[in-house]
Amino acid sequence: xxxxxxxxxxxxxxxxxxxxxxxxxxxxxxxxxxxxxxxxxxxxxxxxxxxxxxxxxxxx
Amino acid sequence: xxxxxxxxxxxxxxxxxxxxxxxxxxxxxxxxxxxxxxxxxxxxxxxxxxxxxxxxxxxxxxxxxxxxxxxxxxxxxxxxxxxxxxxxxxxxxxxxxxxxxxxxxxxxxxxxxxxxxxxxxxxxxxxxxxxxxxxxxxxxxxxxx
Numbered sequence: 001x002x003x004x005x006x007x008x009x010x011x012x013x014x015x016x017x018x019x020x021x022x023x024x025x026x027x028x029x030x031x032x033x034x035x036x037x038x039x040x041x042x043x044x045x046x047x048x049x050x051x052x053x054x055x056x057x058x059x060x
Numbered sequence: 061x062x063x064x065x066x067x068x069x070x071x072x073x074x075x076x077x078x079x080x081x082x083x084x085x086x087x088x089x090x091x092x093x094x095x096x097x098x099x100x101x102x103x104x105x106x107x108x109x110x111x112x113x114x115x116x117x118x119x120x121x122x123x124x125x126x127x128x129x130x131x132x133x134x135x136x137x138x139x140x141x142x143x144x145x146x147x148x149x150x151x152x153x154x155x156x157x158x159x160x161x162x163x164x165x166x167x168x169x170x171x172x173x174x175x176x177x178x179x180x181x182x183x184x185x186x187x188x189x190x191x192x193x194x195x196x197x198x199x200x201x202x203x204x205x
Contacts, residue, residue, distance in 0.1 A: 003205075004202075011166070035181060036177065
């Protein structure tokens with residue numbers, strides 16, 4: 001299950017993305033981060049970031 | 061005496077700001093073009109970046125404490141450096157009650173605004189969203205799909 005956890009303190013936000021493999025997690029939160037206008041404080045890549053996303057195979 | 065500073069958070073969602081104000085017992089008054097402060101700059105504190113003395117007291121919207129006409133107000137002012145709004149306020153003498161509502165440097169208001177922005181944004185994206193206050197004072201917004 002895809003989950004985004006945003007922890008906010010002292011006017012800044014930490015954003016964690018779970019359940020999304022590969023680099024698409026960055027695209028998922030990019031627009032939201034722009035809305036915060038620079039209030040993000042950390043952006044740590046988890047193990048999932050480095051995993052290959054699942055590929056869908058076409059049925060024959 | 062006046063100590064007018066900006067709260068650093070840049071506001072891009074007025075509806076989220078409105079919701080954050082309500083959470084803290086404040087009222088966003090849209091279209092109010094002046095905010096209550098000492099009334100003149102005495103030069104004992106640096107002005108917010110991009111603003112001069114003539115700009116102080118003027119705003120596009122204002123935040124006030126309902127039922128407290130003594131309290132200073134917060135000006136919601138077009139940012140001079142970005143595309144959103146900045147929050148300007150005079151915290152001299154605790155803003156006569158405003159500082160207790162929004163935090164020493166406005167961090168309570170900033171935190172609530174960010175949380176409401178997150179809730180609105182991810183709900184529109186179709187996520188189930190919960191907002192909870194943590195024991196350490198932080199606010200956590202969890203969004204699941």
